[in-house]
Amino acid sequence: MVDNTDEAQEHQHSTEWAPIVWTHLSTLRQRSPLIQCITNFVSMDLMANTLLSVGASPAMIHSLQEIPEFTPRADALCVNVGTLTADWVPAMKSAAQVAAQSGKPWVLDPVAAGASGFRLKACLELVGLRPTVIRGNGSEIIALSKASLGHTKGVDSSDESTDAVEPARSLAQTSGSIVAVSGAVDFITDGQRVVGARNGVAMMQKITATGCSVTALIAAFVAIDPLHAFEATTSALSIFGIAGEIGMELAKGPASLRMHLIDSLHGLDQATVIRRVNIISMS
Ligand SMILES: Nc1ncnc2c1ncn2[C@@H]1O[C@H](COP(=O)(O)OP(=O)(O)OP(=O)(O)O)[C@@H](O)[C@H]1O
Ligand SMILES: Cc1ncsc1CCO
Numbered sequence: 153m154v155d156n157t158d159e160a161q162e163h164q165h166s167t168e169w170a171p172i173v174w175t176h177l178s179t180l181r182q183r184s185p186l187i188q189c190i191t192n193f194v195s196m197d198l199m200a201n202t203l204l205s206v207g208a209s210p211a212m213i214h215s216l217q218e219i220p221e222f223t224p225r226a227d228a229l230c231v232n233v234g235t236l237t238a239d240w241v242p243a244m245k246s247a248a249q250v251a252a253q254s255g256k257p258w259v260l261d262p263v264a265a266g267a268s269g270f271r272l273k274a275c276l277e278l279v280g281l282r283p284t285v286i287r288g289n290g291s292e293i294i295a296l297s298k299a300s301l302g303h304t305k306g307v308d309s310s311d312e313s314t315d316a317v318e319p320a321r322s323l324a325q326t327s328g329s330i331v332a333v334s335g336a337v338d339f340i341t342d343g344q345r346v347v348g349a350r351n352g353v354a355m356m357q358k359i360t361a362t363g364c365s366v367t368a369l370i371a372a373f374v375a376i377d378p379l380h381a382f383e384a385t386t387s388a389l390s391i392f393g394i395a396g397e398i399g400m401e402l403a404k405g406p407a408s409l410r411m412h413l414i415d416s417l418h419g420l421d422q423a424t425v426i427r428r429v430n431i432i433s434m435s
């Protein structure tokens with residue numbers, strides 16, 4: 153007899169996704185892609201350590217002068233506008249263009265997109281350069297999708313990720329990018345399909361730059377499977393969430409979770425990943 157209960161269907165989706173997620177992580181560890189990060193000052197340390205712990209090679213290289221030589225050698229680029237000033241924008245745009253011309257994926261993190269006109273304009277111009285993936289929290293994706301200010305509490309979200317699913321779908325359709333919204337459930341869409349990655353713990357929001365770091369992780373996963381950016385993005389979000397769940401079992405609060413999260417990412421094995429992947433199809 154076929155079991156059609158919601159629970160059985162959810163289990164089936166996770167069963168289908170689990171080997172995909174594990175294959176991405178193990179391939180990444182084998183290939184150790186080089187990830188160029190143009191990112192904010194707050195996130196540099198956690199982002200670089202996240203990439204190292206998962207097996208990638210980070211390089212926080214952001215000067216305009218180095219982009220023509222360096223960006224074509226990177227396997228993917230991560231652009232994050234967190235501590236944006238006007239003099240960083242040309243390097244971000246140039247790197248995005250060089251990555252695209254070199255056939256390399258690039259990922260945009262539109263930190264606090266709705267916090268000011270300057271920031272929103274810069275983010276929309278970067279979206280116009282066709283990122284492979286855009287990853288933001290609920291408020292950031294709503295601000296970008298509606299091209300409107302106000303939908304944010306600075307860099308933190310004032311919206312649930314669930315409320316950003318339709319804005320994410322519409323942004324994916326207009327931009328041509330895969331769009332990921334982080335939150336209690338991470339949603340990933342290509343404009344048609346929507347999946348929800350339900351790994352992670354709420355305490356991850358209490359560590360600054362976990363969102364920035366998972367965006368860089370997405371760049372690393374997409375670097376090793378650029379033709380399947382939707383699957384790679386979903387896998388990265390699930391892996392980061394699983395590392396958070398395991399880290400939380402040992403943590404006493406945000407500071408020790410930060411440490412255990414990195415340790416867990418480094419130590420994840422096949423059986424743990426296969427058992428813990430929690431991904432459902434929403435479309
Ligand atoms: N309530 C929650 N339950 C489980 N996981 C969560 C929850 N909130 C956030 N996360 C996870 O925390 C990570 C960071 O997501 P968040 O939405 O806080 O990003 P962000 O706002 O861009 O963060 P930052 O700007 O500080 O880098 C993601 O991996 C996400 O899945
Ligand atoms: C706190 C903060 N401010 C600008 S960027 C950043 C890191 C989290 O997005």
Ligand SMILES: [Mg+2]
Binds near residue numbers: 289
């Ligand atoms: Mg963020």
